[in-house]
């Protein structure tokens with residue numbers, strides 16, 4: 001399960017110098033096992049939204065529920081992958097991926113099974129005994145993904161996970177993510193600045209307004225889940241890309 005409801009959520013950050021309203025009465029409903037990509041102007045509140053759903057912080061007002069339960073703090077039910085690697089440098093690739101299931105007290109047979117399964121799915125089976133410093137940036141990102149999936153969360157929250165990678169490595173990561181997501185569907189919220197990435201990975205793309213962020217528009221992505229990189233050359237894909245770019249320009253101009 002992994003149905004998410006964000007109802008009238010606002011988040012204000014108060015410091016001694018100023019008050020920043022990052023989200024204002026934001027509403028969002030995400031179905032179980034749906035992949036939703038979130039795009040929006042820089043600083044609008046995308047990371048804040050993800051952090052609230054993760055339970056790293058609480059809303060100033062409003063309510064976030066996962067499967068009808070109010071989010072009141074972090075939970076193993078919700079895994080987060082950031083742009084920067086979160087791998088432990090002192091652990092091998094295998095032990096990094098096994099970390100979550102171990103902390104959860106999974107029996108060693110289940111642990112080994114899940115670790116092997118996800119290392120294989122992300123294409124790192126041969127590197128199971130390697131240490132993070134021996135891996136490229138893209139490979140460390142694969143470890144991050146395998147690690148998030150190995151813990152078997154209901155929800156995956158991805159905050160620009162491939163933002164620091166070159167285009168070619170990014171494309172291979174899109175395929176790696178699709179492969180694991182097909183093998184073990186989860187609810188995914190994926191924040192990105194890259195419209196093609198959002199359209200390639202998402203079932204829906206949510207366009208946010210400038211801060212304080214609200215949902216500006218929602219784009220249904222009509223290409224099914226079986227997508228190849230060539231999809232980007234499809235005129236229907238390019239049309240949607242232009243529409244989203246137009247929405248982003250529109251919200252940017254409205255705010256200016």
Ligand SMILES: Nc1ncnc2c1ncn2[C@@H]1O[C@H](COP(=O)(O)OP(=O)(O)OP(=O)(O)O)[C@@H](O)[C@H]1O
Pocket residue numbers: 013014015020021022040041042043044045046047048049211
């Ligand atoms: N802990 C905090 N304390 C004070 N202000 C904060 C805090 N976290 C975020 N903000 C402010 O809230 C606003 C939204 O930040 P957030 O990181 O959510 O935006 P974003 O859309 O993810 O940005 P980007 O696309 O550049 O990553 C920004 O103005 C930021 O300065």
